[in-house]
Amino acid sequence: MNKKDVIITGIGVACAIGQDKDSFWSALCKSRCGIGPVDLFDASGYRSRIGAQVRDIDFFTRLPARQCSRMGRCDLLGLWAADEALREARIQERGLPPERIGVVLGAGSGGVREGERYRRQLYEGQVRPRPSLLMPFPACNVTDAVANLHGFLGPRSAIATACSSSATAIGYAANLIHSGRADVVVAGGAESLSELTFAGFNSLRSVDRVTCRPFDKYREGLVLGEGAGIFVLECQRIARAHGIPGYATVLGYGICADAYHMTSPDPQGEGAERSMSQALINARVPVEAVDYINAHGTGSPVNDRIETVAIKRLFGKRAYSIPVSSTKSAIGHCLGAAGAIEAAATILALYHGVLPPTLNLQEPDPSCDLDYVPNEGRPANIQVALSNSFAFGGNNTTLVFGKINPWQRYP
Amino acid sequence: MATIPLKVSGLGILNALGVGRSTYWQQLLSETTAIAPIKGFDTTACMSNIGAEIHHFDARTFMPPRFYRRLSRQSRLAVAASIEAIKDSGIEISENNSQRIGTIFGTAFGSTQQTDDFFVSLLENGPQAAEPFLFPDTVPNAPASHVAMYHRLQGPNSTFCQNHLSGECALAYAVSLLEQDQADAVVVGGADELSSILFHSLGAVRALKPLRQKGPLQPSQFPSGKGFIPGEGATCMVLERADLPSKRQDRSYGTLLSLHLASAVVTQGHYEANGKALAEAMRAALEEAKLQASDIDIIGLGANGVAELENAESQALKEVFGSTWQQIPRIPPRYFVGEFGSAGLLTAATILLSLHEGMIPPSIRGPELTGAPGNPHRFAPPRKEALFVGMVIGSTFGGGNACLILARDLST
Numbered sequence: 067m068n069k070k071d072v073i074i075t076g077i078g079v080a081c082a083i084g085q086d087k088d089s090f091w092s093a094l095c096k097s098r099c100g101i102g103p104v105d106l107f108d109a110s111g112y113r114s115r116i117g118a119q120v121r122d123i124d125f126f127t128r129l130p131a132r133q134c135s136r137m138g139r140c141d142l143l144g145l146w147a148a149d150e151a152l153r154e155a156r157i158q159e160r161g162l163p164p165e166r167i168g169v170v171l172g173a174g175s176g177g178v179r180e181g182e183r184y185r186r187q188l189y190e191g192q193v194r195p196r197p198s199l200l201m202p203f204p205a206c207n208v209t210d211a212v213a214n215l216h217g218f219l220g221p222r223s224a225i226a227t228a229c230s231s232s233a234t235a236i237g238y239a240a241n242l243i244h245s246g247r248a249d250v251v252v253a254g255g256a257e258s259l260s261e262l263t264f265a266g267f268n269s270l271r272s273v274d275r276v277t278c279r280p281f282d283k284y285r286e287g288l289v290l291g292e293g294a295g296i297f298v299l300e301c302q303r304i305a306r307a308h309g310i311p312g313y314a315t316v317l318g319y320g321i322c323a324d325a326y327h328m329t330s331p332d333p334q335g336e337g338a339e340r341s342m343s344q345a346l347i348n349a350r351v352p353v354e355a356v357d358y359i360n361a362h363g364t365g366s367p368v369n370d371r372i373e374t375v376a377i378k379r380l381f382g383k384r385a386y387s388i389p390v391s392s393t394k395s396a397i398g399h400c401l402g403a404a405g406a407i408e409a410a411a412t413i414l415a416l417y418h419g420v421l422p423p424t425l426n427l428q429e430p431d432p433s434c435d436l437d438y439v440p441n442e443g444r445p446a447n448i449q450v451a452l453s454n455s456f457a458f459g460g461n462n463t464t465l466v467f468g469k470i471n472p473w474q475r476y477p
Numbered sequence: 478m479a480t481i482p483l484k485v486s487g488l489g490i491l492n493a494l495g496v497g498r499s500t501y502w503q504q505l506l507s508e509t510t511a512i513a514p515i516k517g518f519d520t521t522a523c524m525s526n527i528g529a530e531i532h533h534f535d536a537r538t539f540m541p542p543r544f545y546r547r548l549s550r551q552s553r554l555a556v557a558a559s560i561e562a563i564k565d566s567g568i569e570i571s572e573n574n575s576q577r578i579g580t581i582f583g584t585a586f587g588s589t590q591q592t593d594d595f596f597v598s599l600l601e602n603g604p605q606a607a608e609p610f611l612f613p614d615t616v617p618n619a620p621a622s623h624v625a626m627y628h629r630l631q632g633p634n635s636t637f638c639q640n641h642l643s644g645e646c647a648l649a650y651a652v653s654l655l656e657q658d659q660a661d662a663v664v665v666g667g668a669d670e671l672s673s674i675l676f677h678s679l680g681a682v683r684a685l686k687p688l689r690q691k692g693p694l695q696p697s698q699f700p701s702g703k704g705f706i707p708g709e710g711a712t713c714m715v716l717e718r719a720d721l722p723s724k725r726q727d728r729s730y731g732t733l734l735s736l737h738l739a740s741a742v743v744t745q746g747h748y749e750a751n752g753k754a755l756a757e758a759m760r761a762a763l764e765e766a767k768l769q770a771s772d773i774d775i776i777g778l779g780a781n782g783v784a785e786l787e788n789a790e791s792q793a794l795k796e797v798f799g800s801t802w803q804q805i806p807r808i809p810p811r812y813f814v815g816e817f818g819s820a821g822l823l824t825a826a827t828i829l830l831s832l833h834e835g836m837i838p839p840s841i842r843g844p845e846l847t848g849a850p851g852n853p854h855r856f857a858p859p860r861k862e863a864l865f866v867g868m869v870i871g872s873t874f875g876g877g878n879a880c881l882i883l884a885r886d887l888s889t
Contacts, residue, residue, distance in 0.1 A: 111604035136745055165739070165757065174616075176638070182596060184681075185674075189600050197681040201745060204586065205617060205638035210875035214742050219754060221738035222877055223646040226587070226617040226638045234635050241653040245480070247738075262592070265599045266612035321659065323580065323634035325625040328613040340576065340631070348659065458613070459622030461634050 072240045073302045073312035073470060076155030078147035078254075079410050081293030081397045082118035086150055090407075091414045094422045095443045099396050101277050101289050106179075107261045114273035117259055118291030118398025133215060138177035138202025139292075141211045143403075144256030147294035148212045155298035157250065158216070160308050168220035168248040169213040170239045171296070172231025172255030174402025177202030179260035205402075208256045212296075220248045226402070229362070230321075231255050232295060233405025233455035233463040237319030239299045249301050254406035256294035263401065264290055270329065272366055278399070279426035280363035280392035281370050281434040288364040291398020295406030314413040317450070317466040318349025324460030331369060331456060335376030338362075341462035342380050342452060349466035353381060356388060357448035358421060360412040361438075362456045363392025364399055373454065374434045389446065391439040395425035405455035409465055412453040416469045421446045480656050482719035484729040484886060487566025488826050489558035489666075492710030492814045493529035498561060502830050504813075505838045506859045511814050512706055513693040518673035525685040527694060528671055529708030529815030540627065547610055548623055549588035551711075555620035555668035556627050558711035563628060566715035567725045568662060570628050579632035579663040580625045581651045583643030585818025587617030590672035620668045620711075632660045641781070643667055644712065644822030645871050645879035649736050651716050662717035667819020671709035679707060682746070684874075686782055696812040696839065697854050705781040708815020712822040714829075729886035730829040734866075735765035736881040743876040748786040752793030755872055758880040759797045762868070766882040770798045773805060773882075774864040775831055777824035778841075779871035780809040781816040786872055793870070806840035806857065821871040825881060828867035832885040835863050 077087045082100025084090030093100075103109070104117040125134070125142040128149050134142060152158065157167070181203040187195035201207075206224035213222050221242060225231045232255025239253035267273050267290060278289040305312055322344060324337035331337065346353060361373055370392075378385045393411045400407055411422050420443050427440040453465045488498050493511030495501035504511075511529040520526040531554070536545040539557040548556070559580075563570070570578060595611040602608075613619060618636040625634050633654050637646040644667035651663035679685045686704035688694070694706070719732065739758035741749035749755060763770060776794070780787050794802040808831070810824050831837060842855045865885050872878045 113605070168738075169740075173638070178592075184678075185593065185596055186600065188677075189597065195681070197683075200678050200682050203678070204640055204875070206640055206875060206877075207745075209639070210745070210877075213740050214745075214876055217742050219740045219742070219757075221649070222639070222740045223650070223738070224638050225635055227621075227635050228616045228618055238650055238653065241650075241657050245653060245656055262596050262599070262615070265604060265607045266595065266609075266615065268604065269607045269609035269612055271609075321579075321633040321635065321654075322576065323622070323625040323631050325575075325629050325631050325634075327626070328619065328622060337631070344659075348657070457618070458616055459618045459634075460625065461618055461622065 071302045072243045072299055072316040073305055074297050074314050074413055075300050075305050075310045075312045076151035076298030077313060077410050078150030078296040079407060080120060080143050080147045081400065081407055082120055082291055083396055085123055094396055094411060095420055097423055097425055097442055099425050101398055104259060106259050112268045114268060114275045116289055118289060119259060120292055136198050136201045137211055138180040139258035140173060140176055140256050141202050141208045143258060143294040144171060144208035144296065145211055145215060147296040148252060151296045151298050152216060155310060157298060162250060164217050164219040166220055166249040167218040168242055168251040169209050169218055169222045170235045170251055170253045171209040172225045172235040172402045173205040173208055174228050174231055174257045175260055175263050176205035177207055178262050179258050182260060182262050212252060227461040228458035229401055229404050230455040230457035230461045230463040231402040233409065233465055234321060236297065236409055236465055237321060237463060240316045243299060243301050249304050251299045252296060253299055254296035255403040257292050257401045257403040259290060259292040274365055277426050278365045278395050280365040280395050280424055281431055281438045282427050283429045283431045285365045285367060287366045288399040291400040293397060293400045293403050293407055295403055295410045312470050313417045315468040315470055317351055317468045318345055319466060320345030320348055320464045322462050326460050328459055331372050335372045335379060337460060337462050338373055338376035338456055339379045341464040345452065345464035345466045351450055351466055355450045356452055358415060358451040359388055359390045360408050360453040361390050361392045362454040363394055365394060371433045374436055377436060385436055389421050389437050389439050391422055391424045393422060405463065409453045412451045413467055416448055416451055416467055419445055419447055483652065483655060483716055483733045484719040485714045485731055485829055486717055486728050487562040487715035488730060489561030489713035490826055491534060491554055491558050492823060493531050493708055494814050496534050508839045510693050510696055514690055523677065523680045524687045525680060526689045527706055530671055531709055544627065549591040549614040551588040551668050551670040552614055552620045552623045554711035555582065555666055556623050558666055558713035559624040559664055562713035562715050567728060568715060575629050576631045577661040578630045579654055579660040580621045580630045580634045581647045581663055581665050582621035583637045583647035583667040583819045584617050584669050585638060585640050585643050588614050588670060589675040590670060591615050593674040624664060630664060639877050640873040640875050641816060641818055642821060642871055642873035642877040642879055644819035648822065649738055652736055655718055661721055662715060664713060665716050666711060666713035667822040668711035669709055669817035669819055671707055676707060697856050699782055699812045699854060701782055701784045701787050705783050705816040708817050710814060710817060710823060712819055712826050714826060730833045731883045731886050734882040734884050735762045737761040737765060739878050741876045741878060746874055748783065748872055748874050749789050749876060750785060752789035755789060755793040755870060755878040756796040758878045759793060759870060762880040762882050768866060772866050773868045775828060775837060775867045776805055776807045777828040777869040778807050778809045781811040789872060790870065806837045808838050808840050825869045828869055828883055832864050832867055832883060835861055837862050
């Protein structure tokens with residue numbers, strides 16, 4: 067099967083700047099930043115008190131309350147975005163065999179938010195903790211919830227590799243279609259803010275107290291976010307037969323390990339470089355064809371510098387002419403959902419011909435000297451784009467997306 | 478059939494029955510159970526007091542203290558199993574091949590103890606003084622990352638969390654990576670730890686078998702009903718392409734002919750009731766392997782004492798094997814070592830050892846899989862027999878099912 071045969075036919079997004087794909091894209095292009103004070107839990111004692119929280123979302127306007135009563139916030143975010151993606155791809159009305167529809171989702175911490183409420187009650191010993199708070203704890207709960215709610219009977223898997231979880235999920239989904247193990251795969255990831263994760267990154271002092279400002283000289287670290295990005299990936303032949311044009315082609319992906327350190331990236335950027343180069347080999351795309359990179363770009367002093375080094379190592383002098391931007395500057399670091407939401411930004415950039423900006427980039431770091439599309443998006447005719455996700459533990463994944471050529475659309 | 482030939486060249490096994498592949502195998506053949514009253518933490522307030530704990534694991538015998546000092550117990554088990562598997566396979570990791578060797582792991586919940594320790598440090602010390610060194614190993618991908626770091630494996634690295642099907646899901650992705658030429662070999666593993674907080678939490682959601690014992694629970698007395706008995710352990714296998722030239726003296730425990738994942742629609746926290754999706758996975762795996770049900774010599778079960786699961790397995794076996802299903806030796810490793818996220822990988826390793834050694838471990842006989850107090854399982858004692866093809870089945874609460882077909886490697 068040709069690598070170009072897997073396309074994206076549905077996109078669902080929920081994050082701090084938008085609760086559907088269109089509002090997310092519109093906010094991104096208008097340089098709206100979703101970062102502000104966190105009030106999902108008491109953040110007043112932390113070094114950094116900000117995050118990119120999803121606000122004012124009424125899950126049950128779209129989701130069935132009875133079936134979702136024991137779901138956690140992460141599950142609900144995932145189900146919300148999946149609902150949009152599946153409606154876009156018209157999955158239910160097309161009568162596809164459910165045995166041929168798989169679900170592969172990434173989740174960083176799953177239902178830790180609910181689990182920590184249980185643990186806190188247990189620790190404080192004042193009230194009998196509610197066991198139902200433990201039901202959403204497994205990281206696969208969102209995968210099971212999406213599959214069970216929509217009746218999909220194909221392969222299902224949950225991936226938990228911190229920040230690269232959902233990018234790897236998209237890559238695995240493409241593999242499942244390439245190998246003929248599924249025709250359609252619902253892939254992506256979901257993540258909710260939790261105090262445990264918030265405390266963890268604060269304890270490591272890897273958070274920014276002001277805002278997320280990737281590649282800026284005064285950046286301090288990441289800002290946590292939450293949300294979900296869910297896609298419908300399918301065999302192009304089937305999509306075309308049903309008149310579904312699709313947004314972009316999944317050309318391939320690269321996955322590798324730094325094997326260096328649990329919390330620090332390889333200082334030479336070798337892992338990040340290999341992730342990108344293997345992605346291009348897997349996609350059978352030459353280095354010269356890359357028009358845009360959606361960076362991992364966390365805003366941490368080390369990561370941004372090393373990602374820049376890695377891009378230069380792979381692309382040489384051409385690195386300076388490839389636009390690179392960080393969506394995290396608008397939506398924070400959504401951990402298990404980060405790769406998927408950023409993939410949505412990359413795909414929509416290809417689809418609309420607009421590069422999303424890196425926000426809060428006021429004074430560039432001299433060691434970060436590429437074109438980061440500072441503060442404002444701009445039109446660009448791009449054909450091939452990369453989306454980088456480099457995780458805690460040295461787990462790297464790079465996705466390669468291509469524009470669907472007009473002649474490839476449904477005639 | 479997997480589109481390329483795949484073989485398992487190394488095994489590493491650590492669980493409550495034995496620390497090390499040989500010890501586990503010998504203990505299993507001697508029909509020893511590791512399920513007994515828990516000693517590691519207090520269970521007096523719980524509905525159950527039994528589990529399968531590892532008592533004799535000393536990380537120092539596997540790795541230097543500077544490496545394991547800050548690792549969770551789960552990560553230590555994972556690294557130890559990987560050391561045994563890689564040594565067993567004879568694979569030499571160098572700059573020439575490290576980028577083509579992946580590390581794919583499965584775990585149900587990650588290190589629950591480390592996560593709890595970190596959270597309690599936050600509750601006790603406040604936001605400004607939570608213990609930073611405890612945080613890194615709270616992520617479920619920590620074991621796979623430590624394995625990669627220990628061996629300098631720079632190929633694909635990922636972790637699957639699919640409850641009690643995590644090991645099979647990890648194996649399925651490893652197959653996918655090898656098929657798509659994204660790796661030449663993959664260290665596939667699973668690691669899970671039994672902690673006080675996990676045991677308490679499983680009890681709170683009534684997932685534990687409500688049973689209090691004074692001594693070990695013999696497999697023949699393993700009651701089918703509500704809840705499972707938790708265990709812990711790590712299993713690791715080196716899965717590699719069999720079609721690539723190799724200079725080393727090759728060991729092969731067997732080949733992986735096919736692996737199929739299928740889902741059932743279930744209510745949260747439940748297993749599939751009728752075994753339809755599991756039967757579908759079995760049929761698809763047989764078809765992929767170009768085999769008939771009559772070709773199967775031995776079956777590794779997912780049976781864990783939960784009646785809902787065991788009934789589904791029985792129905793799926795009847796549906797796929799017809800009237801012959803009672804004659805096939807059926808091995809339930811979880812009756813000896815308890816249930817955990819990567820127990821399916823242990824079942825696969827057990828079937829590989831059976832094929833390789835031509836030995837059937839203690840197996841369930843009789844018409845029904847399910848036993849109950851007063852209605853004990855009948856176990857056939859271990860026996861020598863030439864075995865050629867084995868099947869491994871597994872299911873988890875939430876709706877996932879898997880079936881894989883393994884064959885003895887006749888060339889070795």
